[in-house]
Amino acid sequence: MARDRNTDDFFGPIRKLLVGVIVVALLAIFLVWRIDSPRVERFRVMIVDRFVPSFEWALAPVTGVANLVADFQSYSQLAAQNSDLRRELQQMKAWKEAALQLEQENAKLLGLNNVRLDPKLTYVTGVVLTDSGSPFRQSVLLNVGARDGIVDGWPAMDGIGLVGRISGVGQKTSRVILLADTSSRIPVLIQPSGQRAILAGDNTLNPPIEFLENPEEVRPGDRVVTSGDGEVFPPDLQVGQVALGNDRRLRVRLSADIERLEFLRVLRAQPIEEVTDPGGLLTPENLEVMANGN
Amino acid sequence: MATDLQSRVWFGICIYLVASTALIYVALLPINMGPASWAGPDWLLLLALVVVIRRPKYAPVLAIALVFLLADFIFQRPPALWTVLVVWLTELLRKRAPGFRSMPFSVEWTTVAGMILAVFAVNRLFLAILIMPLPPLGLVVMQAVATALAYPIVSVLSRLVMGLRRTSVGELDARGQRL
Helix, strand or coil, X not given: CHHHHHHHHHHHHHHHHHHHHHHHHHHHHHHHHHHCHHHHHHHHHHHHHHHCHHHHHHHHHHHHHHHHHHHHHHHHHHHHHHHXXXXXXXXXXXXXXXXXXXXXXXXXXXXXXXXXXCCCCCEEEEEEEEECCCCCCCEEEXXXXXXXXXXXXXXXXXXXXXXXXXXXXXXCCEEEEECCCCCCEEEEEEECCCEEEEEECCCCCCCEEECCCCHHHCCCCCEEEEXXXXXXXXXCCEEEXXXXXXXXXXXXXXXXXXXXXXEEEEECCCCCCCCCCCCCCCCCCHHHHHHHHC | CHHHHHHHHHHHHHHHHXXXXXXXXXXXXXXCCXXXXXXXXXXXXXXXXXXXXXXXXXXXXXXXXXXXHHHHHHCCCCCCHHHHHHHHHHHHHHHHHHHHCCCCHHHHHHHHHHHHHHHHXXXXXXXXXXXXXXXXXXXXXXXHHHHHHCHHHHHHHHHHHCCCCCCCCCCECCCCCEC
């Protein structure tokens, strides 16, 4: 016991040195990330790629059981749900009829015009492995990665609407930044007024619309689709409907159910514009001309 | 005897590492997806604090640094910033850990709670100084307060699950070693 106490004292200075070295090393990692973030982010993707799939065997059953419990709880409202579903089904039948007619009409018109549908929008389907694990980030990890041909920047959709875009591709996994994430910015087009705007995530379920030129022309219920501006994101993907938030801001009620994502389609879009660097300062193009002219 | 003590410490470290990995894994489960309007406590931080105060030897600084660095990378946080703050916090507490034994639990809780709030504030300050995207203030405050409030819960749980009792001054274990 006396030895024990002595060893504590003996190791005191060495321990302090060790703590110092660890702190300096951590600060160095942080600084490197701040200076050259793409490289460190690639390293992050690599770590996630190693760590998360090793849990895959455990993730699936636990998630399954949790969902089972949640489903079981919903049995209590079975009767109410049933009548709701019946009513909805009735409405859907009418819509189905309309959709079938439109499909036939569409096929006829396409045939008349000799249009061939763009084959570049095929997709890869992935299963959601994990969420971001933090209340401040909105992203999910898919079990498809570089080995399945996933490329950074491709859009991800659930069956109906846009969910987000790929950001960070590992060998076996890839991360989808959801539209609700605070760093998500998607150029959108609001139909029928045809106005262009930016859908900016703010960590809420219904992201707000920003940079809208004439808000008075936009009504709640208008359709929102991606506009393809800047040519980094494919146009005409369904996003959702305009809604008026409690804070009187125009928001988008997403078509995709981002609270219950299970399978995601990653669209093979060919972005014409590649994002390689953080980007320079945006100045009016004629600024230089004016300066030279004077 | 020395090897026996060594192996017990290694066992303790292993338990800490396994418990931390389990917490990371639970946080990653895709059960409640979508933006939350509330934020729960940071269980990983609480576990580290409780172990450092109860049995400093079970959570060596290297283990804490590795666990939090892994968490930083996996939870999409700025790497190493939160880790540095946690290492600093645990080193402060490690120094005071023997002192807590002679104090009532309420004093320990208040001290730890103050430090938790401080470390959240310093983290946000750093992010602001380095012009990085700040998470929503409301959620961060909620998480900091929840973490401070949840300390007794983790303290009790660590006793029930991991067998980390609050020790009193000069208490020895079954083999007469200092705890």
